[in-house]
Amino acid sequence: MRKVMALVATASLLLVTACGSTTMASSGDTAPLASIKVTPGSDDSSDPTVTFDTPLVATATAAKVLVEGKGEAIKENQNIKFKSIAYKATDASLLGSGFAGEPVTLPTNEEFKAQLPALYETLMQTKVGSWIAMVEPAAEAAATDGASPSASPEAAQAETVVVLKVVSTEEIPPAAPPSKKLGADEVKKLKDAGALPTFEMKDGKPAITIPKGKDAPAGLVVDIVKEGTGKVATATSKVSANYTGVRWEDGKQFDSSYDRGKASDFGLDGVIPGWTQGLTGLKAGTQVMLTIPTDLAYGPDAAAQGAPEGTLVFFVELKEVK
Structure with missing residues (x-):
């Protein structure tokens, strides 16, 4: 039907x-x-x-x-x-x-x-x-x-x-304009104000901390921690990456390839928009913190899909661009 x-x-x-x-x-x-x-x-x-x-x-x-x-x-x-x-x-x-x-x-x-x-x-x-x-x-x-x-x-x-x-x-209320990727100057300003998530490696795994008392950014944040030197990813590249994801709202982890013990392989044209936009243009070997607003993550109906809700934060290590 x-x-x-x-x-x-x-x-x-x-x-x-x-x-x-x-x-x-x-x-x-x-x-x-x-x-x-x-x-x-x-x-x-x-x-x-x-x-x-x-x-x-x-x-x-x-x-x-x-x-x-x-x-x-x-x-x-x-x-x-x-x-x-x-x-x-x-x-x-x-x-x-x-x-x-x-x-x-x-x-x-x-x-x-x-x-x-x-x-x-x-x-x-x-x-x-x-x-x-x-x-x-x-x-x-x-x-x-x-x-x-x-x-x-x-x-x-x-x-x-x-x-x-x-x-x-x-x-039907008019649709809100889609979130945009923030520019480098905007990202730096947020970072200097302590308004972006941070991480530290513990036992070989990233532990992400959400800044207290700060609202989630109004757009996609691509905060490069370490720039790689390998092949550049395109929006349709097949890549291999290690990652950990948490919710901005409560900092709770919902997924981590580190816990599974191996990197995940996927196409950048088959993931949430925040990943496609956030990883496109990055080089293999790059470590990056992605802060992804709801509309570029799993959307307002995320819970009905069994997916994490709201703004999401990922630490991603782009291991390989295939």
Whole structure:
């Protein structure tokens, strides 16, 4: 199932609540959705009652407003907050509901528009508070994911009916400009002020210390401790390096090749941006302290990926440029 459809359906899956209306927006062949009716629950945390003729057969993705809300018109570049509920198309049995939980957020961005144009177009014609029904054939979703659709008509029939209620919207804040690599003069100024991490070798391993009472730098810091004399690394070089990494927030170590007893081999085009930018242009044999802001490390969703959060600090010894 495609990522957006999976979010919509797994959110578990959508539903509505509404205030009546006469204008019904729709996209795709909505004839199969004609029998779907919704009766809102007692409040936004209660499941609605949804009925439709079974089996519901649809061979193309379609979405339709069942009841139009009375809130603000939905626009591009907003975060839509919704609750949803999903049913099996063949017998209307409940697959899952998200009404008891918090609303799920879906951005009206280009990815959404490309993956589920029928739902996107329908949302763009309606308002907050609307209840929307959607159906997507399993084979069509699989084809978009790169799988070969079956030639069998049965394989193209709808498997899931999703009903959602748009609870609210909010403008998507403009993205912050990406962090930049600080110049040599800026790095020196921070270093002279005692605002950069330091290290000392203990038993052949670097022990990194975060400066107390100092905020993390506003950009990528490349603090060269010892300059090498070997081959210069490019942004696509394959290199071998020893390193230790800690979090700026608490100084806790999260990874170290020194602890594993051998250098790590990797391509500079396959690591976090802070490593790519920080090691490009350095010579083999260089020792460097990298202070990497969140957006050039693992990003704001690092924890969800099982990766370290926030600004990260690395001691790196560039052993070899291959």
